[in-house]
Amino acid sequence: MAPLLELKNYSTHYVSARGTRVVKAVDTVSLVLNSGETLGIVGESGSGKTTLALSILRLLPMAARKTDGEILFEGEDLLKKSTEEMRQIRGKRIAMILQDPMASLNPLFTIGDQVSEPLRVHEGTPRRTAWQKATALLKAVRITAPETRVREYPHQMSGGMRQRIVGAMGIACEPRLLIADEPTTSLDLTIQAQYLALLRDLQREHGLALIFITHNLGIVAKMCDRVAVMYAGRLVEFGPVRKIFDQPRHPYTRALLQSIPRFADSRNRLTAIGGQPPDLSAPPLGCAFHPRCPDAIDRCRGEAPPETGTTNGHTVRCWVAGS
Amino acid sequence: MTALLEAVDLFKHFPVRRGVFGKAHGAVRAVDGISFTIEKGKTLGVVGESGCGKTTTAKLVLGLEDPTGGALRFNGEDVASLDAAGRRRYRRGIQAVFQDPYASLNPRMRVGEIIMEPLITHERHDTPELKRRLERLLDLVGLPARAAALFPHEFSGGQRQRIAIARSLALSPSLVVLDEPVSALDVSIRAQILNLLRDLQAELGLAYLFIAHDLAAVAHMSHTIAVMYLGRVVELGDANTVATAARHPYTRALFAAALPSHPDEKREEIVLAGEVPSPLNPPAGCHFHPRCPSVMERCRGEEPKLRTGIRVACHLYE
Structure with missing residues (x-):
């Protein structure tokens, strides 16, 4: 069976107005996701994870002037779709939930209007039916007294309720893929x-x-089937969640897992990762992690490592671990 | 031995005023009768969800808010009855590091000025002495001496938090209030700062009041943990016991909600219904009873007290 979503050597580069500066926010990323599965994309701020998500929906800002590779969704390349075709896909087949629920809700419209909007736009559902469906959706996301809540406004909801309402909007048209x-x-x-x-x-x-x-690696441990670890725009490790937690191969993944406090061994010193995350407008040559890597060899300083180990679904970009 | 800081039945109610004459219509019971102690050189961790009164507690301890009831004792002295000189001593003895190092450092001041400002305010020093102190502080937090001449924007988040820590240590305090000190930092940087804080505690004998929502980080840093819910401490005890063998139903639910550190780590499945009620009009009896899975009849009317011995405020343990 073909995967639901497949990225093949996908890149997004931000180019400054005069074309002098290039930030490789996402750089030759390949990954797959099957129907019904959960993928966790982890990384620090600036590692390119949000740009990757926006790329899938083609919601990138104007500065993202260079994209490359393929994004196959149900076998079709999203990068070849017209603006109108993308509009049909967004919210209907692929939906997204953003971090701040207040920013995704319009304060001037009722909850019912907003939850029923995707249904009316994508499926042409008449207003009355759409509102009935919105009430059912609120019930599905466990909002108590949905019949009264549909007529209320976002400011009357608590943070948790707003996030659940955004979730209800996300699933309104029963998409195949939900990006959170x-x-x-x-x-x-x-x-x-x-x-x-x-x-x-x-x-x-x-x-x-x-x-x-x-x-948050905890969310990954709790929710995900597969993990993609990003560092400075590159996918440094990708594989099944247990493999990544039990036998992390990339030194960055390993260090990240060791640096989080655990309940079990609370009085031990944490293993900190030295240095700072790199500046993406001037990333280090070779492997971007080499200045902070305990295992770095000469080759890491000059040459970026390729992706290796694709056969068993656990890939890594590292000269030391990959060979 | 007297504890470094002792809070005895501390209250902070904020009146809610309405109308032209600002008549008080009820009060937000932000801190509603809490007691705890912090020993010299030890860490008290405070956990709880938003609105539970963690930050108000920190402000009371820092002397930024005056309690509406109860007492705070610092080195055995009642803070409310201190004279001006005593008050100054108290303020010097307790310093703070806040969550966001992008907001807590003045962008127009050089790092050296930022770190030295508390010293210049509180003491008179000649320049060579100040310079020596500055170098020692920068060295303590792992920053190079040349950092003193730079501005905050030239530093990353983790380094800024080091600057904020250096400033908090300038007056050689005995207690530092850490209000979410790592939650604004990148994941790979957090361990650096937590390690630094533990090293400083060992080296300088500092006590910490550590407030955070990351339960594993609090368990890692603290000797004692206080769990707060709607302005009250519901459980207080040895960090390990609270983290692994909690008794209060709320503590159990809170720690069950903490995320696992491994996919195979199974936690108790307790998903609480509903949300934290408003502190303006908290439920009668035990504040937690509307969400509690083991609620009994008496929880609805009678407030459970935190007693000596097993320090759990719950009728189940009486």
């Missing part, structure tokens, strides 16, 4: 647990594929 960009960072722990449980139930009921964009 840091969906729980603004939520409290117990509310985050509620929300993640909800996403999981929705996924099971609708056979959704999910992409989680996060810096």
